[in-house]
Amino acid sequence: MIIVWGTKVKHTLSGALALDCPACGERAIGDEYIVSSASHIYYIPGTYKEEGRYVRCRLCSMKVDVPSGANAASDVPIEMLVPDETVLLATNPKLADIRPEEPDPIRLQAALFTAVLSCKDRQEKEGNAGGFSGVLLLFVAIPAVIYLFVLTGNYPVLYVSIALGIIGVILFNNWYLHRAIAKEMKPYIQRTMKRCGLSIDALIENADKMGKGFRPVSKHLTRCREHYT
Numbered sequence: 001m002i003i004v005w006g007t008k009v010k011h012t013l014s015g016a017l018a019l020d021c022p023a024c025g026e027r028a029i030g031d032e033y034i035v036s037s038a039s040h041i042y043y044i045p046g047t048y049k050e051e052g053r054y055v056r057c058r059l060c061s062m063k064v065d066v067p068s069g070a071n072a073a074s075d076v077p078i079e080m081l082v083p084d085e086t087v088l089l090a091t092n093p094k095l096a097d098i099r100p101e102e103p104d105p106i107r108l109q110a111a112l113f114t115a116v117l118s119c120k121d122r123q124e125k126e127g128n129a130g131g132f133s134g135v136l137l138l139f140v141a142i143p144a145v146i147y148l149f150v151l152t153g154n155y156p157v158l159y160v161s162i163a164l165g166i167i168g169v170i171l172f173n174n175w176y177l178h179r180a181i182a183k184e185m186k187p188y189i190q191r192t193m194k195r196c197g198l199s200i201d202a203l204i205e206n207a208d209k210m211g212k213g214f215r216p217v218s219k220h221l222t223r224c225r226e227h228y229t
């Protein structure tokens, strides 16, 4: 008998707070998440224990440390991006004495693009796309290839269909990955475009200008352009 066990991790939204985001430099609202984990046997978890907290900036989407002295509140309006006086005093009163930095569109975009890269990384690691492709390969592509070969007994048909099957799975994998990134990053990308007064084309151009490391970002934005406009 195989015993399936391991650790389950969950991220629970606990509220929102004002912060001077160290990633994009903006005075913004961040959503606070509690990370907790539990051991599981056969995917049935035991008691969850808090492991830590992080804040996700509503503008650039980067995950940053909870500012010291800050307390997340559950009644911060969902559409608020920049804290007003009341939210500031209620969630992070220290900021009242600190002048916010001058907004820097380039820094905001750089932080956003970095967040897109780490989203892509995580999606690839979590392997959701790979998992689906594996299932597709197993239950659709391989039987189709075998069926075609049995039907025709023709080796060129076999090779061509194997190649097409592999290409199909790769294309599906890519499509799924980009769709997952677009789904998660859409609100942040749209907010940055609005805040910096940029069209999707200008954003793509800027990602390209920021160097080779951000090439996957401009490729993704180009590919999913219609999701963001």
Ligand SMILES: [Zn+2]
Pocket (backbone or CB within 6 Å): 021, 022, 023, 024, 025, 026, 028, 057, 058, 059, 060, 061, 062, 111
């Ligand atoms: Zn930020």
